[in-house]
């Protein structure tokens with residue numbers, strides 16, 4: 001009896017598990033737990049018979065003085081624990097590395113003109129894996145120096161073939177940070193650990209059934225292959241899982257109400273759907289939405305990666321619609337053109353929220369075609385079925401207020417400013433809450449729900465105040481000063497002076513006043529975030545905190561300015577997100 005193998009775990013396998021768990025803990029969802037339990041179970045169940053055979057066939061062995069003693073099917077318990085800890089570590093690394101990726105945007109639809117996506121690569125991969133299985137089977141039958149390598153490949157290649165056949169789209173299409181990296185990092189690490197263990201004699205590989213080739217001094221090629229294929233199995237398993245989830249949650253026409261924790265049968269059903277049945281327009285809408293968010297809002301882009309899958313999709317689509325509508329109005333060459341877009345957007349709302357059945361049957365084609373090509377996917381994919389009409393309509397009224405700037409301002413008093421902010425941002429908060437409660441129904445009473453929506457409204461207003469404080473100079477380029485005329489008057493500044501000297505120290509004083517209002521509203525309302533369903537709390541905290549961080553940066557002065565706007569450096573945004581996820585708001 002000895003503790004050598006247990007010490008390998010204590011020194012090399014448990015510390016990364018603790019570190020990865022601490023890092024990912026605030027983002028860990030029920031779905032992640034389900035995925036982890038599923039993969040660990042499959043890994044242990046699939047490996048025990050194979051490993052037991054290898055030990056009984058004396059391909060490798062464990063000297064009595066390195067293991068504690070108890071075995072399962074002849075496998076030392078330390079080894080069974082190894083199957084668990086390797087799956088655990090690689091799974092967590094994959095979860096962390098894949099979090100920033102919005103995976104549904106990597107689905108590809110088949111079309112009659114382009115055919116099935118990745119069809120040649122899919123077949124080439126299948127042929128390679130079938131060839132590898134045949135090669136391995138022959139090595140096992142030979143029962144010579146190729147036996148150990150053959151046993152590894154004959155066991156793993158058919159499973160990888162199944163994973164490839166089901167999830168080739170994601171395996172080939174996802175960024176390498178989601179596929180290659182989570183395989184390569186733990187493989188390299190375990191190669192080093194294995195080298196140390198073999199040198200110390202913690203486990204021993206018999207001669208006669210191995211090639212005797214070393215990848216580097218002390219690392220047998222079969223051992224290197226073993227860790228490479230097992231990590232590949234774990235990562236491809238997760239990729240297949242995520243591919244299935246992406247199909248389940250992306251196409252309401254195929255899966256109208258997917259369960260939050262899908263059964264293996266559901267997952268298989270999703271993976272068997274032909275890419276020709278995918279809704280290509282929906283995918284286009286999602287891809288456009290991610291790009292739009294990435295280009296336009298770094299704060300919300302970072303925050304979006306903390307939301308669980310289906311909610312992330314809906315928020316991206318809502319953002320895309322709001323952004324497109326705002327840009328149509330802001331970028332119009334004349335007031336008339338901007339008014340034209342607002343009235344078309346009202347027409348669009350009439351179409352998606354018809355007063356009667358007859359209205360809805362009217363053809364929408366002409367209406368969509370009257371919008372610029374690059375905006376149509378955002379309109380088409382607005383999750384209108386999960387949103388009431390009122391906040392969208394109020395948002396348009398807010399944009400109408402923007403058009404009333406004409407050598408003067410429609411924002412005469414602080415209550416005008418509040419009304420404006422409520423319309424353009426309070427409405428957004430209300431819609432975010434609607435989407436959250438739709439996906440994760442809560443047991444709040446209608447009264448409690450109203451209180452949460454009111455608090456959301458105030459947080460939205462606070463964010464808009466920060467937005468205005470950040471953009472004082474930028475807004476003057478388009479002839480707008482959003483600070484109330486009352487405030488300008490009190491500070492002794494005329495509207496024209498504010499337009500021509502936005503960085504005047506007097507204006508700085510008003511910026512501080514606005515930021516103070518923003519933080520006071522925010523402090524009074526942010527506690528309500530803790531009443532939201534648990535799945536949304538952390539991510540919403542990140543979304544609002546990372547935007548409020550812009551306000552804190554403005555208060556600190558000496559900030560970096562890009563395109564006339566104060567910006568929060570990326571490292572700082574990541575730290576804020578991390579801290580925010582870990583703490584409850586007060």
Ligand SMILES: CC(C)=CCC/C(C)=C/CC/C(C)=C/CC/C(C)=C/[C@@H]1[C@@H](COP(=O)(O)OP(=O)(O)O)[C@]1(C)CC/C=C(\C)CC/C=C(\C)CCC=C(C)C
Pocket residue numbers: 293296297300301303304315316318319322323326424425426428429430432433452453455456457459460463464467471525526528529532540543544
């Ligand atoms: C994570 C994620 C994808 C969130 C998406 C949130 C979303 C749908 C935002 C829409 C943004 C938008 C383009 C709205 C149009 C009107 C507008 C410009 C509003 C201002 C946003 C700032 O965006 P940006 O800096 O990109 O704008 P400009 O470059 O200046 O044009 C706003 C400041 C409004 C943002 C308001 C919210 C996101 C609401 C936040 C509040 C909650 C989610 C509720 C919190 C809940 C409780 C219970 C307190």
